[in-house]
Amino acid sequence: MTIAYLYDAVRSPFGRFNGALAGVRPDDLASYVITALLERNPQLDGAAVDEVIFGNANGAGEDNRNIGRMASLLSGLPVSVPATTVNRLCGSGLDAAMIASRSIETGDANIVIAGGAESMTRSPWVLMKPDRPFPAGDITAVSTALGWRLVNKRMPPEWTVSLGESNEQLREKFDISRERQDAFAYRSHQLAALAWEDGFYDDLVTTIPDIELSRDEGIRADTTIERLATLKPSFRPDGTITAGNASPLNDGASALLIGSEKAADTIGGSPVARIAGRGAAALEPQMFGYAPVEAAEIALRRAGIGWREIGAVELNEAFAVQSLACIDAWGVDPDMVNSRGGAIAIGHPLGASGGRILGTLAKVLREGSHRWGVAAICIGVGQGLAVVLESLNTESKAA
Numbered sequence: 001m002t003i004a005y006l007y008d009a010v011r012s013p014f015g016r017f018n019g020a021l022a023g024v025r026p027d028d029l030a031s032y033v034i035t036a037l038l039e040r041n042p043q044l045d046g047a048a049v050d051e052v053i054f055g056n057a058n059g060a061g062e063d064n065r066n067i068g069r070m071a072s073l074l075s076g077l078p079v080s081v082p083a084t085t086v087n088r089l090c091g092s093g094l095d096a097a098m099i100a101s102r103s104i105e106t107g108d109a110n111i112v113i114a115g116g117a118e119s120m121t122r123s124p125w126v127l128m129k130p131d132r133p134f135p136a137g138d139i140t141a142v143s144t145a146l147g148w149r150l151v152n153k154r155m156p157p158e159w160t161v162s163l164g165e166s167n168e169q170l171r172e173k174f175d176i177s178r179e180r181q182d183a184f185a186y187r188s189h190q191l192a193a194l195a196w197e198d199g200f201y202d203d204l205v206t207t208i209p210d211i212e213l214s215r216d217e218g219i220r221a222d223t224t225i226e227r228l229a230t231l232k233p234s235f236r237p238d239g240t241i242t243a244g245n246a247s248p249l250n251d252g253a254s255a256l257l258i259g260s261e262k263a264a265d266t267i268g269g270s271p272v273a274r275i276a277g278r279g280a281a282a283l284e285p286q287m288f289g290y291a292p293v294e295a296a297e298i299a300l301r302r303a304g305i306g307w308r309e310i311g312a313v314e315l316n317e318a319f320a321v322q323s324l325a326c327i328d329a330w331g332v333d334p335d336m337v338n339s340r341g342g343a344i345a346i347g348h349p350l351g352a353s354g355g356r357i358l359g360t361l362a363k364v365l366r367e368g369s370h371r372w373g374v375a376a377i378c379i380g381v382g383q384g385l386a387v388v389l390e391s392l393n394t395e396s397k398a399a
Contacts, residue, residue, distance in 0.1 A: 002260045004101035005271030006389065009359025010036050010206050011254035013213045014347030015121075017145075020213040021251040022121040026063040029208065029253035029352075030054055030071030030117035036206035037113060037255045038075070043268025044257075046076065050109035052083035053100050055092025055116030057350035059085070060144040061124040067117060087351075090318065091379040092116050093254055094354025098387060100258045101275040111263045116351035117253035120145045145249060146350075147380070159285040163380060164235030164246070166286040167319045171240055174325045178240035181320035182228040185245040185344045188317060192341020193221035200340050200367075204359055216346045218248055245320040250347030254355025270392070273362045276372075277303030277388035284382055289322025291384025292376040293329045299374065303388040307332055311370025314357035316377040317342035326376070339364060353377060358387060365391035 010033055015021030021029065038046060054068035063070075068083035088095040093116025100112035125141035128150060142149045151160050161169075170176075195201055196215050207214055223244070233239035234246070257267065264270055279298030283291050292315065300306060307330060315337055317323045323342070327334055340360060343353060357375045365373045371393075376386040 001105050002107055004104035004258060004275045005261065006256060006273045006275060006358065006362055007259055007263070007267055007269060007271045008037060008040060008257040009204060009254070009355065009362060010040060011204060011352065011356050011359065012208055012252045013205055014216045014218065014250045014252035014349055015213060016217045016347070017121050017249035019217045019251070020211055021119070021208065024119065024208060024211065024251065026056070026117050026119040026122060027067050027070040027074060029119060029251065030067055030115070031074035032208055033115060033206065033253045033255035034071055034075035034077065034113055037257055041257065041267055041269060044266060047078045047080065048266050049077060049081050049111050049113055051103065051112050052077065052081060053086060053096040053112060053114045054083070055086045055088070055096040055351040055354060057087060057089045057092050057118060058123045058144050059087060060126055061122055063117070071117065088383065088385070089380045090316065090348070090350050091354055091377045091383065091385040092351040094358060094375065094377050094385045094387060097256055097258060097354060097358055098278045098385065101278065104258060104260050111257070111259040111266060113255060114258055115253065115255035115355040118349035118351040119251045120249040120349060121251050161286055162235060164241050167241055167289050167321050168236055168239050169286055170289050170325055171321045174328065176321050176324050180324055181240055181245040182225055184320040184324055185228055186223060186225045188338065188342045188344040189220050189223050191339060192216065192219045192345035195340035200363070204363060218250065218347045219341070219345045241319060241321060245344065247318050247343040247348035250349040252347060252349035252352045254352045254359065256355050256358060272366060273392055274390040275387060276390045279386045280383065282383045286382070288380050288382045288384070289319060289378045290325055291382060292326050292378050292386060293384070295384035295386040296330065296374050296376045299386040299388045305372055305388070309372045310374055311336065311368060312339065312361060312364045312373040313337045314361040314364070314373070314375045315342070316348065316353050316357055317344045318348060318378050320344060322378055354385070358389070361389055362391065365389060366393045369393060
């Protein structure tokens with residue numbers, strides 16, 4: 001079986017809801033990161049790309065007609081390059097990378113561009129078609145930005161609680177305090193700000209044309225644990241989850257260049273990591289925040305290694321509480337998790353986050369001379385995904 005490698009990764013800065021990227025269509029966001037990926041690899045002829053696979057969670061507005069194909073065309077790739085769109089909600093971008101790696105391994109493709117894009121700002125309100133023409137009453141417009149919408153009445157009500165309520169239940173189950181959550185959120189902002197100051201993200205992030213945004217817009221380097229402690233609970237009057245210890249709504253895109261070993265000659269560069277294992281897991285919908293636990297275990301088993309070999313983890317921070325629950329379950333050193341900040345600070349534009357954490361993980365492994373790393377993400381409606389990377393840094397140590 002052919003081995004799948006990660007050659008390159010790039011993303012946009014992540015904008016805040018109604019922020020600097022609010023005026024940029026999601027298909028444009030996706031096209032810009034594909035263009036940047038091609039510019040970073042000038043020897044790669046676009047006609048040599050076998051497929052584009054992009055993740056997108058909402059798909060109800062300007063991204064509704066196969067954003068992967070639209071972005072491919074807008075980026076200038078030849079019309080002969082096929083493209084598809086994947087929707088596994090928050091895991092869409094990581095799922096795209098996993099599907100790309102399988103295509104490489106089976107020999108169906110040699111070079112694939114994978115990634116994802118989301119404009120949560122521009123996600124529209126939608127109306128159901130009426131059961132009969134010209135209803136006399138009012139019709140409710142439903143926001144598609146986040147969470148359940150147009151819920152099927154056959155679904156058990158405990159499955160369809162809000163994302164926040166789901167995580168309050170997770171907090172109760174694992175007895176995770178508000179103080180731990182706020183401390184985790186503070187750490188995310190501090191590490192993300194420091195990573196930008198140190199130049200870590202300079203070669204992972206590309207600017208968007210005609211937009212004055214060079215860094216992630218949501219990072220608050222000046223926040224404090226004391227300030228976070230003053231925020232009111234968002235989902236329960238006596239709850240612990242606030243706007244400060246959960247990821248915000250965001251806009252952004254990411255792109256990954258994935259190929260076989262022989263693709264190196266066509267790309268004109270060497271791969272940075274091997275995609276060594278993949279895992280998908282599912283639980284009750286309201287337990288979605290905990291699903292990365294088993295997904296990572298599956299990916300590690302398939303890679304043939306254990307947690308003792310892991311040197312770095314990128315876990316998408318949908319909520320501080322679910323991140324802490326996963327870290328506790330894995331029993332890993334918290335310092336190795338999201339060492340350059342996470343989604344609470346950087347942002348979580350749903351379809352783009354998988355590409356972000358995979359690209360970040362590859363660089364963290366390389367800079368830290370670690371051999372093995374895990375990228376994991378929780379997904380609404382009770383799912384989780386994970387990927388194990390093996391760094392190809394020749395100076396890598398065991399962990």
